[in-house]
Amino acid sequence: MIRRRSPLQITLFVVLLLLGTIWSIFPFVWALRNSIMRLQDTYKPWFIPWVQFEPTLATWRSELSGQSGLVSAASNSLIVAVVSTVLALLLGTLAGYALARFRYYVPDNLNLSIWFLSQRFLPPAVVIVPFLLMMRAGCQPLDLWGLHLPQPLQLACVATGSRTLLNNLTSVVIAHTTFNMPFVVLIMRSIFRELPFELEEAALVDGANRMQTFWLVAMPLAAAGLVAAGLICFAFSWNEFLFALILTGPTSQTLPLLIGSGTGVQGIQFNVISVRTLVAILPPVVAALLAQRYVVRGLTFGAVKG
Numbered sequence: 001m002i003r004r005r006s007p008l009q010i011t012l013f014v015v016l017l018l019l020g021t022i023w024s025i026f027p028f029v030w031a032l033r034n035s036i037m038r039l040q041d042t043y044k045p046w047f048i049p050w051v052q053f054e055p056t057l058a059t060w061r062s063e064l065s066g067q068s069g070l071v072s073a074a075s076n077s078l079i080v081a082v083v084s085t086v087l088a089l090l091l092g093t094l095a096g097y098a099l100a101r102f103r104y105y106v107p108d109n110l111n112l113s114i115w116f117l118s119q120r121f122l123p124p125a126v127v128i129v130p131f132l133l134m135m136r137a138g139c140q141p142l143d144l145w146g147l148h149l150p151q152p153l154q155l156a157c158v159a160t161g162s163r164t165l166l167n168n169l170t171s172v173v174i175a176h177t178t179f180n181m182p183f184v185v186l187i188m189r190s191i192f193r194e195l196p197f198e199l200e201e202a203a204l205v206d207g208a209n210r211m212q213t214f215w216l217v218a219m220p221l222a223a224a225g226l227v228a229a230g231l232i233c234f235a236f237s238w239n240e241f242l243f244a245l246i247l248t249g250p251t252s253q254t255l256p257l258l259i260g261s262g263t264g265v266q267g268i269q270f271n272v273i274s275v276r277t278l279v280a281i282l283p284p285v286v287a288a289l290l291a292q293r294y295v296v297r298g299l300t301f302g303a304v305k306g
Contacts, residue, residue, distance in 0.1 A: 028281075034274035035059060042270040059271045063279075070276060073258040078283070080169055080244075080254060081237040084176035088233050089226060091177070092184025097214055099185070100192035101200075113189065119182040124242050131175055132246055135165040167249030175243040180233040187232075191225035192218060227291050235284045255280050 005013075034042045036055040046052035063070045095116075099109055107115070138153035139162070156170050157163070165171040195218060203213040219226070241256040248254065259276045 028278075031274040031277050034270045035278060037271055039269060039271050059275050063272065063275045068272070069253075069258055070255075070279065073253055073255045074279060076169060076248075076252055077238055077255040077280075080172050080176060081234050084173045084180055084237045085230050085233040087173070087177045088180035088184050089230055092181040092229070093188050093219075093222075093226065095181070095185045096188030097192050097218065099189045101197070113186065116182040116185045119179070124179065128242060128246050131171075131243070132166075135171040135174075135247060138165040138171075139163050166247060168252050169248070171247040172240075172244055172252075172254070175247065176233075176237040176240060180236060183232050183236075184229045187225055187229045188222065191222045195221050231284075231287055231291060234287065238280070238284055 029047075033047055036049065036057065036059075037046075037053055038056060038058075041053050044053075049055040062068060066072070099113060103109060104112060134153065138151070139157035141154070142151045153165065153174075156165060156174065160168065160170050162168060162170070165174070199221070200213045200217050203217050204210075208216065239256060240254075241260070244254040244257055248257070255276070259273060259280060
């Protein structure tokens with residue numbers, strides 16, 4: 001039996017819904033309003049254009065012209081986000097498939113999954129100093145008992161042609177990949193566990209090997225989860241501040257650092273920060289809207305059994 005709501009309950013629900021909507025969209029309205037105002041007008045409680053203030057696109061033209069560093073910072077953020085997301089998806093999907101399809105003993109699958117989960121509970125501030133020391137010495141051979149041995153990070157130095165991993169985007173890509181990969185492992189593990197293994201067995205019977213069943217059978221079925229994991233990784237990397245602050249330099253700063261530098265000697269430049277914030281919001285929002293149906297399906301794929 002469906003219980004009918006009283007008019008008072010409906011009115012209260014609508015009021016609460018409107019208040020929640022206003023609360024949610026107010027920061028975006030405030031940023032849009034500041035982006036089309038002069039700096040001295042942003043300190044005034046004006047919101048109605050052409051009535052209370054004269055709108056101007058001077059700040060947008062100045063920021064998008066390339067002289068302020070917005071285009072360069074956005075390009076750096078895009079490079080870091082895309083490369084780290086691709087690496088995290090590549091490594092994390094393979095690890096998630098292995099945890100879902102193979103059985104390990106020491107340590108077992110459960111402990112391995114818990115270990116990956118613990119990496120997300122670890123605050124980035126705890127490992128920022130070790131990361132800094134690793135990146136500073138990453139291009140140097142490992143001195144062990146008088147022997148100069150190569151180390152894995154030297155491959156990144158050779159690939160980028162640099163003598164240090166600090167003050168460039170390579171170190172940030174490595175850090176973001178490290179922290180993004182546990183997300184991918186856990187999401188893809190749950191999705192692969194929900195897929196019927198009989199389909200892969202049929203492919204094995206037909207003569208396919210393990211790698212072929214992974215790429216040609218399992219991956220197309222898990223595409224929704226892959227998109228969801230990719231968007232989570234992209235959003236984290238695009239908005240990340242701490243690693244970019246410590247590991248990059250003036251010529252390799254990302255968009256969050258540029259937004260944080262909007263404070264001058266005359267105070268906070270609200271119009272400049274608003275333009276940069278709106279530009280920073282646009283790519284994740286567009287990506288989420290384009291892949292919305294994949295995100296919902298991917299995040300709820302293994303929600304029942306985990």
